[in-house]
Amino acid sequence: MANPSLLILAGDGIGPEVMNEVKRIIDWFGAKRDLAFDVSEDLVGGAAYDKHGVPLHDDTMAKAQSVDAVLLGAVGGPAYDNLDFSVKPERGLLRLRKEMDLFANLRPAQCFDALADFSSLKKDIVAGLDIMIVRELTSGVYFGEPRGIHMEDNMRVGINTQRYTEAEIERGARAAFELAMKRNKKLCSMEKANVMESGILWRDVVTEVHRDYPEVALSHMYADNGAMQLVRAPKQFDVIYTDNLFGDILSDCAAMLTGSLGMLPSASLGLPMANGRPKAMYEPVHGSAPDIAGQGKANPIACILSFAMALRYSFDQGAEADRLEAAIETVLADGARTADLMGPEGGVPLSTTQMGDAILTAL
Amino acid sequence: MANPSLLILAGDGIGPEVMNEVKRIIDWFGAKRDLAFDVSEDLVGGAAYDKHGVPLHDDTMAKAQSVDAVLLGAVGGPAYDNLDFSVKPERGLLRLRKEMDLFANLRPAQCFDALADFSSLKKDIVAGLDIMIVRELTSGVYFGEPRGIHMEDNMRVGINTQRYTEAEIERGARAAFELAMKRNKKLCSMEKANVMESGILWRDVVTEVHRDYPEVALSHMYADNGAMQLVRAPKQFDVIYTDNLFGDILSDCAAMLTGSLGMLPSASLGLPMANGRPKAMYEPVHGSAPDIAGQGKANPIACILSFAMALRYSFDQGAEADRLEAAIETVLADGARTADLMGPEGGVPLSTTQMGDAILTAL
Numbered sequence: 001m002a003n004p005s006l007l008i009l010a011g012d013g014i015g016p017e018v019m020n021e022v023k024r025i026i027d028w029f030g031a032k033r034d035l036a037f038d039v040s041e042d043l044v045g046g047a048a049y050d051k052h053g054v055p056l057h058d059d060t061m062a063k064a065q066s067v068d069a070v071l072l073g074a075v076g077g078p079a080y081d082n083l084d085f086s087v088k089p090e091r092g093l094l095r096l097r098k099e100m101d102l103f104a105n106l107r108p109a110q111c112f113d114a115l116a117d118f119s120s121l122k123k124d125i126v127a128g129l130d131i132m133i134v135r136e137l138t139s140g141v142y143f144g145e146p147r148g149i150h151m152e153d154n155m156r157v158g159i160n161t162q163r164y165t166e167a168e169i170e171r172g173a174r175a176a177f178e179l180a181m182k183r184n185k186k187l188c189s190m191e192k193a194n195v196m197e198s199g200i201l202w203r204d205v206v207t208e209v210h211r212d213y214p215e216v217a218l219s220h221m222y223a224d225n226g227a228m229q230l231v232r233a234p235k236q237f238d239v240i241y242t243d244n245l246f247g248d249i250l251s252d253c254a255a256m257l258t259g260s261l262g263m264l265p266s267a268s269l270g271l272p273m274a275n276g277r278p279k280a281m282y283e284p285v286h287g288s289a290p291d292i293a294g295q296g297k298a299n300p301i302a303c304i305l306s307f308a309m310a311l312r313y314s315f316d317q318g319a320e321a322d323r324l325e326a327a328i329e330t331v332l333a334d335g336a337r338t339a340d341l342m343g344p345e346g347g348v349p350l351s352t353t354q355m356g357d358a359i360l361t362a363l
Numbered sequence: 364m365a366n367p368s369l370l371i372l373a374g375d376g377i378g379p380e381v382m383n384e385v386k387r388i389i390d391w392f393g394a395k396r397d398l399a400f401d402v403s404e405d406l407v408g409g410a411a412y413d414k415h416g417v418p419l420h421d422d423t424m425a426k427a428q429s430v431d432a433v434l435l436g437a438v439g440g441p442a443y444d445n446l447d448f449s450v451k452p453e454r455g456l457l458r459l460r461k462e463m464d465l466f467a468n469l470r471p472a473q474c475f476d477a478l479a480d481f482s483s484l485k486k487d488i489v490a491g492l493d494i495m496i497v498r499e500l501t502s503g504v505y506f507g508e509p510r511g512i513h514m515e516d517n518m519r520v521g522i523n524t525q526r527y528t529e530a531e532i533e534r535g536a537r538a539a540f541e542l543a544m545k546r547n548k549k550l551c552s553m554e555k556a557n558v559m560e561s562g563i564l565w566r567d568v569v570t571e572v573h574r575d576y577p578e579v580a581l582s583h584m585y586a587d588n589g590a591m592q593l594v595r596a597p598k599q600f601d602v603i604y605t606d607n608l609f610g611d612i613l614s615d616c617a618a619m620l621t622g623s624l625g626m627l628p629s630a631s632l633g634l635p636m637a638n639g640r641p642k643a644m645y646e647p648v649h650g651s652a653p654d655i656a657g658q659g660k661a662n663p664i665a666c667i668l669s670f671a672m673a674l675r676y677s678f679d680q681g682a683e684a685d686r687l688e689a690a691i692e693t694v695l696a697d698g699a700r701t702a703d704l705m706g707p708e709g710g711v712p713l714s715t716t717q718m719g720d721a722i723l724t725a726l
């Protein structure tokens with residue numbers, strides 16, 4: 001049987017640096033665990049724009065559609081800030097999400113024991129935190145039409161459309177309920193049903209899907225209260241289901257609670273392909289971090305953990321994912337720290353490559 | 364000269380309880396500081412619905428338009444959760460905001476020295492925190508058309524429209540820059556210009572208004588990063604300017620950072636009236652807190668501080684506002700605590716009225 005295929009889109013900023021470490025991890029699994037992948041690489045974001053004048057070339061899009069999973073680094077940076085909206089690096093990422101139809105974005109917010117001190121929250125509030133945010137990723141205001149800036153009475157008007165069909169809400173809800181079933185059977189759905197009709201439909205559809213998952217305790221919360229509760233008492237949550245825009249903000253908020261932004265992976269999953277695997281893209285939650293790009297300082301763990309999610313969700317290799325996650329826990333417990341994980345006490349941080357070395361050794 | 368006029372809309376849940384203490388404070392200013400107000404009262408939210416079948420009667424709307432300032436308690440509660448969208452308690456509040464054209468919503472997030480331990484954030488991260496969020500309050504997705512739930516191909520579709528004209532963005536921006544000038548001359552504007560055209564227009568217009576305030580240091584941040592930075596290092600901010608929906612979420616997040624949700628006031632300001640005062644409504648950031656309503660436990664400070672904002676922004680009585688705020692600092696420093704301000708150490712909390720007593724004594 002052919003090896004499973006991976007497309008690596010390292011992207012911009014620290015993307016290529018952290019992805020280098022992932023490639024070494026992938027090689028290790030091929031050599032030591034008999035888990036070989038066919039790896040190809042291509043450009044996305046600013047890197048693609050520089051070469052092709054677009055943030056994602058059609059050939060790259062076609063490749064992404066044909067592989068078993070995509071690993072993405074990060075897109076964007078100040079060099080591209082003044083580009084026209086239609087060719088911004090982010091459009092490359094959004095095109096991948098939309099055309100691969102990756103509707104369920106899984107964003108764990110986990111507090112690593114060894115790093116609990118590092119959060120801006122008090123230790124007892126975040127220690128042991130383990131939330132999964134499921135963000136709807138292919139609809140809502142990110143993609144709704146009409147959109148744009150036009151003139152009205154001699155004045156510019158900016159318009160975007162929040163639009164959700166019941167089918168769009170439903171399939172994401174099912175993904176969230178399925179996850180809740182495998183976890184603590186608790187799901188909180190967040191919207192603004194008090195001010196937005198799209199939020200009313202959201203709440204209704206989630207309530208309807210709940211009938212198929214009676215064992216899950218479902219609650220509803222307004223997204224503003226959700227943000228508050230995440231800061232006040234995040235451990236009250238298990239799985240959270242929310243829309244594209246709220247999910248963007250709430251998952252960043254949740255990620256930062258743990259103090260380990262450089263540590264958090266994500267999976268974006270779509271419908272099953274012919275081989276039964278879901279369409280899938282894996283990427284760290286952090287961005288391209290232009291301030292430290294090219295310095296070999298970036299923390300590769302979020303990107304490596306994204307590969308662990310690929311092992312689990314695309315390749316049914318839960319035990320190997322556990323192995324990789326355990327290796328990371330070990331190096332952290334041993335005190336391995338990249339610069340982003342250093343407290344005010346200071347010390348000499350590991351470089352990106354040294355962190356990769358440490359994880360390979362622990363494996 | 365006639366006394367300035369106040370319309371009190373106590374609303375639902377704990378609204379009437381906390382407003383009772385505000386009335387005593389208002390009486391005190393009349394008796395002791397020669398600052399008498401003509402106070403009238405009316406219904407809003409669920410209370411108005413119960414009596415009139417609408418969450419804001421036209422007569423009440425007319426009164427709100429004619430007074431110098433409105434003080435609002437809170438709206439909503441589980442009894443009204445299943446009402447039709449068009450008569451939900453929140454619609455009463457939104458009608459006031461829209462018809463009074465209260466475009467600039469000022470939401471301070473302040474950490475009170477005596478309460479710094481009470482935040483879920485580490486003390487050094489929040490102690491001394493003093494941010495002002497300016498939220499655009501009369502446009503955006505809260506009010507944009509088209510909106511609603513309709514059928515398309517036999518499927519329900521929920522739609523809301525994010526819509527901003529340059530005039531709408533501009534007037535709020537001016538309010539924010541003016542505030543920044545009186546504070547630390549630092550303004551951060553938040554949007555999602557990387558994915559929304561309305562965010563691009565937002566960024567452009569704020570940049571244009573900046574020309575009139577060259578002394579203010581202006582920065583731009585994506586709203587998801589804004590949520591992160593608020594949790595990571597909130598003291599980096601002075602004034603934040605953002606839209607109606609992002610403002611809803613980010614201000615709740617910021618409020619919770621301080622651990623003093625029961626402490627935070629807000630002002631919603633519009634255009635100047637004939638007498639030079641701005642159209643204005645003042646309300647606590649907290650909601651109707653149905654879980655503790657009717658128990659005499661609610662913290663009245665947010666509502667009292669909202670009246671202090673009225674003294675400052677509507678009645679040009681900055682010194683009297685300072686006096687009231689100082690009295691509150693004093694009672695807190697003396698250890699006065701309502702139930703929401705009690706740590707795990709416990710103790711016997713003050714009732715709503717006892718907290719009012721303490722503040723009156725300190726005055």
Ligand SMILES: CC(C)[C@H](C(=O)O)[C@@H](O)C(=O)O
Pocket residue numbers: 090093248557558587
């Ligand atoms: C880079 C940007 C387009 C993206 C988003 O807004 O979805 C990012 O913030 C994310 O959360 O993945």
Ligand SMILES: CC(C)[C@H](C(=O)O)[C@@H](O)C(=O)O
Pocket residue numbers: 194195224453456611
């Ligand atoms: C009650 C609700 C309509 C309101 C809003 O969403 O604006 C509230 O959350 C607020 O922030 O004032």
